[in-house]
Amino acid sequence: MNLLEDIIIVDFSQFLSGPSAALRLADMGAQVIKIEKPGTGDICRQLYVSDVMIEGESTIFHAINRNKKSYAADLKDPDDLEKIKQLLSKADVMMHNFRPGVMERIGLDYETVKEINPQIIYAEVSGYGTEGPWKDLPGQDLLLQAVSGLAWLSNNSDEDPTPMGVAVVDIMAGTHIAQGILASLYKRAISNEGALVQVSMFESILDFQFEVLTCYYNDGNRLPIRSEVNSGHAYIAAPYGIYKTKDGYIALAMSNIVLLAELLHCEPLKIFTDSNDWFVKRDAIKKILGDHLATGLAASWLTVLEKADVWCAPVMDYDTLVQQEGYRLLNMEIVVKTTNGLSVTTTRCPIRVDGKTLVSCKGAPMLGEHNAEIDYQFGLGREVVRREA
Amino acid sequence: MKSTLPLDGLVVLEFSQYLSGPSAGLRLADLGARVIKIERPGLGDAGRKLSIKDLWVDDNSLLFHTVNRNKESFAADLKKEDDLETIKKLIARADVMIHNFRPGVMQKIGLDYTVVRKINEKIIYGEISGYGKDGPWKDKPGQDLLLQSMTGLAYTTGNANNGPVPFGIAIADILCGAQLVQGILAALVRKQKKGVGALVEISLLETLLDFQFELLTTYYSSNRQPERSYISNGHPLLSAPYGIYATADGHLALAMMDITALAKAISCKALAAFSTGQAFTKRDAIKDILVKHLLKHTTRHWLNSLQQQGLWAMEVLDWEKMMQHEAYKKLDMEQTIYANGKRIITTRCPVRINGEKLFAAVPAPQVGEHNEKIYNDFVSAGK
Numbered sequence: 184m185n186l187l188e189d190i191i192i193v194d195f196s197q198f199l200s201g202p203s204a205a206l207r208l209a210d211m212g213a214q215v216i217k218i219e220k221p222g223t224g225d226i227c228r229q230l231y232v233s234d235v236m237i238e239g240e241s242t243i244f245h246a247i248n249r250n251k252k253s254y255a256a257d258l259k260d261p262d263d264l265e266k267i268k269q270l271l272s273k274a275d276v277m278m279h280n281f282r283p284g285v286m287e288r289i290g291l292d293y294e295t296v297k298e299i300n301p302q303i304i305y306a307e308v309s310g311y312g313t314e315g316p317w318k319d320l321p322g323q324d325l326l327l328q329a330v331s332g333l334a335w336l337s338n339n340s341d342e343d344p345t346p347m348g349v350a351v352v353d354i355m356a357g358t359h360i361a362q363g364i365l366a367s368l369y370k371r372a373i374s375n376e377g378a379l380v381q382v383s384m385f386e387s388i389l390d391f392q393f394e395v396l397t398c399y400y401n402d403g404n405r406l407p408i409r410s411e412v413n414s415g416h417a418y419i420a421a422p423y424g425i426y427k428t429k430d431g432y433i434a435l436a437m438s439n440i441v442l443l444a445e446l447l448h449c450e451p452l453k454i455f456t457d458s459n460d461w462f463v464k465r466d467a468i469k470k471i472l473g474d475h476l477a478t479g480l481a482a483s484w485l486t487v488l489e490k491a492d493v494w495c496a497p498v499m500d501y502d503t504l505v506q507q508e509g510y511r512l513l514n515m516e517i518v519v520k521t522t523n524g525l526s527v528t529t530t531r532c533p534i535r536v537d538g539k540t541l542v543s544c545k546g547a548p549m550l551g552e553h554n555a556e557i558d559y560q561f562g563l564g565r566e567v568v569r570r571e572a
Numbered sequence: 573m574k575s576t577l578p579l580d581g582l583v584v585l586e587f588s589q590y591l592s593g594p595s596a597g598l599r600l601a602d603l604g605a606r607v608i609k610i611e612r613p614g615l616g617d618a619g620r621k622l623s624i625k626d627l628w629v630d631d632n633s634l635l636f637h638t639v640n641r642n643k644e645s646f647a648a649d650l651k652k653e654d655d656l657e658t659i660k661k662l663i664a665r666a667d668v669m670i671h672n673f674r675p676g677v678m679q680k681i682g683l684d685y686t687v688v689r690k691i692n693e694k695i696i697y698g699e700i701s702g703y704g705k706d707g708p709w710k711d712k713p714g715q716d717l718l719l720q721s722m723t724g725l726a727y728t729t730g731n732a733n734n735g736p737v738p739f740g741i742a743i744a745d746i747l748c749g750a751q752l753v754q755g756i757l758a759a760l761v762r763k764q765k766k767g768v769g770a771l772v773e774i775s776l777l778e779t780l781l782d783f784q785f786e787l788l789t790t791y792y793s794s795n796r797q798p799e800r801s802y803i804s805n806g807h808p809l810l811s812a813p814y815g816i817y818a819t820a821d822g823h824l825a826l827a828m829m830d831i832t833a834l835a836k837a838i839s840c841k842a843l844a845a846f847s848t849g850q851a852f853t854k855r856d857a858i859k860d861i862l863v864k865h866l867l868k869h870t871t872r873h874w875l876n877s878l879q880q881q882g883l884w885a886m887e888v889l890d891w892e893k894m895m896q897h898e899a900y901k902k903l904d905m906e907q908t909i910y911a912n913g914k915r916i917i918t919t920r921c922p923v924r925i926n927g928e929k930l931f932a933a934v935p936a937p938q939v940g941e942h943n944e945k946i947y948n949d950f951v952s953a954g955k
């Protein structure tokens with residue numbers, strides 16, 4: 184039996200933060216129903232974000248929304264709103280990521296929904312919380328990276344602040360809201376109580392930086408300084424970083440510099456015998472190491488280092504990665520099918536349960552594809568709402 | 573206060589070191605679980621001796637204190653028969669156990685899932701590995717930077733001419749811990765309904781592939797590797813202007829927006845020659861114009877006109893400036909812990925339940941600090 188079998192999630196959220204949480208819940212067996220605006224739907228369907236399109240919609244939309252159902256409803260139309268309220272009366276979880284105040288105006292804020300369904304888990308993701316000067320600003324990934332100090336942690340010190348090239352704020356906030364939802368579902372199974380769960384992208388991206396922020400808070404508020412070269416982590420000593428060799432790049436994690444000097448036959452490194460210097464003089468060490476590693480081939484360095492259990496790895500791009508046996512054995516790729524018969528290759532859920540991967544072949548829904556089915560399943564719009572037997 | 577938390581009463585045994593497993597334990601603790609670290613007598617979690625920037629609180633690094641607050645510690649030598657028996661008694665009473673040993677270690681100790689299940693069939697057994705349990709990489713060290721390097725992630729960040737640029741935060745560890753928490757909690761929901769336990773497994777490798785699901789799905793479909801822009805790369809899949817730009821007095825982040833609307837908002841004639849349809853094909857040309865133009869005025873100047881037009885832009889802050897901002901202060905994100913008389917400021921849990929922020933300023937334990945209490949609560953009481 185799937186972990187979340189029989190759990191019904193009504194998801195009003197758009198883009199990535201909320202939808203990525205709903206995707207994970209769907210992977211684990213929940214029935215996720217996207218509530219979308221007739222005509223346009225989730226903005227992610229329309230937004231011109233990727234130049235690779237599938238059925239006129241971005242690949243990104245298909246990746247995020249596989250294994251979900253779509254129910255089109257105009258929340259400003261009283262009949263549609265009534266149906267949605269009927270649906271919510273039978274749901275376990277409701278999610279949204281509208282800006283503060285929007286759900287109040289529509290009439291689907293927590294206080295109202297709680298009256299319809301006191302046991303519901305009501306989850307909301309905001310950009311900056313429900314108060315404060317930024318509460319009405321868009322909760323967009325890059326902008327959150329910009330204001331949270333995150334952009335000062337990656338790349339070399341002479342580069343501009345560098346954002347992480349994956350939507351890390353959306354995805355972290357998604358995991359946090361899913362955690363809150365699941366913990367509350369567990370509690371509800373014991374106590375029969377519903378809950379309001381809230382996460383803001385701002386708090387999520389601060390939590391993501393908890394290790395380094397805690398350093399900053401307690402170290403006399405000294406700002407992080409990225410390495411001049413081969414920057415891997417502003418708070419970690421040499422050699423931590425990525426290095427160019429004659430024919431590609433290699434990564435070196437925490438290692439003993441004296442040992443490295445010996446293994447790599449790097450004479451000038453041998454003077455750094457005091458491990459305290461490995462942080463303080465990390466740029467000097469990295470420059471020496473970088474010059475030295477540039478004289479040899481990646482594979483030959485790695486062979487020497489791996490033999491001595493030094494933490495190292497080749498740096499791969501996707502073309503190289505997908506050819507590796509270590510990648511292929513994971514069976515990370517799955518093929519999902521849309522109702523139109525179109526196949527999309529995407530990644531599966533990273534979690535395994537009872538030794539099995541969690542795989543579904545259902546593709547992303549067309550806008551409003553499941554209206555009739557959901558009307559029937561939940562008896563929506565009928566005068567007498569009949570519960571399922 | 574703690575009695576109202578969702579995981580109140582739940583007992584979690586954490587056989588984990590460093591960050592991936594312990595960050596999962598921390599989240600479960602903040603949501604109300606009683607998290608007990610099972611540690612080697614003497615040394616304990618190897619993370620106790622791992623510092624960043626050489627910052628220490630006591631015998632333990634500040635890093636350890638950050639990741640392990642709000643937990644208890646039980647010292648046990650798993651190679652000793654007596655200690656192992658005691659641990660098995662704890663397992664019999666626990667709801668969840670988590671470990672992040674390399675494949676094979678728990679089998680050798682005799683605490684792999686097949687064995688543990690016989691002691692407690694309803695337990696949720698959470699397991700983190702670096703690269704999964706099979707295949708040529710299974711014995712490689714599951715270290716964050718190495719995983720970033722092997723999964724293509726280093727080619728998402730920085731500009732095209734930067735070479736691979738890793739994320740300056742342990743993304744694989746932290747996200748893997750967060751995903752494991754989801755799996756464990758979902759398994760607890762099933763246990764409450766059906767009375768069955770579960771084995772929940774995840775690897776750092778699968779975590780980082782899932783993290784890149786948008787990029788990988790696009791790659792599978794196009795067979796083209798993602799390309800970072802040469803200028804102000806913000807995300808390899810996204811068109812101009814997405815990225816960070818220097819201004820006369822700082823930096824500005826520009827998210828997705830219509831090129832024509834942008835040209836108008838910042839009065840940039842050179843940009844007006846481009847249309848939104850060219851935002852991909854002429855990405856670097858557009859960004860190059862923006863780089864030159866945005867240097868002319870201050871961040872505040874640009875933000876005023878951009879935000880007035882409803883365009884998605886924000887200033888780039890460092891922590892110092894961020895912390896002075898009312899928006900940060902309003903969050904109440906910090907909490908103060910006293911560990912052996914030393915004051916540590918750290919962040920709180922990011923999840924709010926029923927409108928409450930979850931604070932838990934309980935210091936990280938010393939190795940074996942709670943042996944007696946735990947023994948009394950679970951082992952003696954169980955006799």
